[in-house]
Amino acid sequence: MFRHDDHVPELVPQLSPGKHRSPRKGACFMELASYLAGERWSDHPACTHPLVARLARLVNDHTSNSGRGRLVELVPSVIGLISDDPHVDVDIALRSATTALPVASAERQRVLAVGVLAAERVRADLDGRPADTLQEPSRRALAEVPDAARWAQRFAREMRITRKGFRRYAAPHIVGHAVFGVAEGCIPDPDTMLHDLLAGAIGDCAAWASRGRDPIPVAQLEATPAATAQRFAPDSPYSASRHP
DSSP: OOOOOOOOTTSSOBBOOSSOSSSSGBHHHHHHHHHHOOOOOSSTTTTHHHHHHHHHHHHHHHTTTGGGOOOOGGGGGTTBBBBOHHHHHHHHHHHHHHTTTSSHHHHHHHHHHHHHHHHHHHHHHHHHTTTTOHHHHHHHHHOOOOHHHHHHHHTTTTTTOOHHHIIIIIHHHHHHHHHHHHHHSSSEEEEEEHHHHHHHHHHHHHHTTOOOOOOOOGGGGGOOOOHHHTTTTSSGGGGOOOOO
């Protein structure tokens, strides 16, 4: 494992933003993971949970050139990090949204607050709790942005979302808005916040992957309504990234 202040050997691609055609041109976080895992060169390798990989690509692209080297130490921890449990997507989306809410712009705060409510509804469904219950971290995060929280509560009255719709559309877009919100925020050290967000998400996935109980198979998740697909469509602001 390489630390951010180590000299990386010449044969190991250097982290840089965007996609790269080959290791000689550099590597993003997930391309380096594919390289170390012995997979075909790709920023979407099979060795990593898709939402963790999306977050890693976004963090890689929105971390400064001076801070990106610190991400190298996290790359080995995503190799083989796979879980089919839908709690993974919920936990990563909630971690991302609650991290970014206090520092994001007002417009992004509204989207992130809706994301918190959507994720909590899916978690309540998975855990057999009433749909309107919130976990304490979500309550605290929403309390810090009361205007956005009130707007989100009004919007969420008409919101319909399923487990599959959340996993396929909502969670990736929540993660996108969260990373953009941190990167654009008027804070002294966004690089550290992005690094810690990614590290925490890796830990969330690892915790579910290590559980002994049977996960809920993705194939059994219910179909996505058209309204959910439209609300979280790929051409929304969430998808504005150097990586698809």
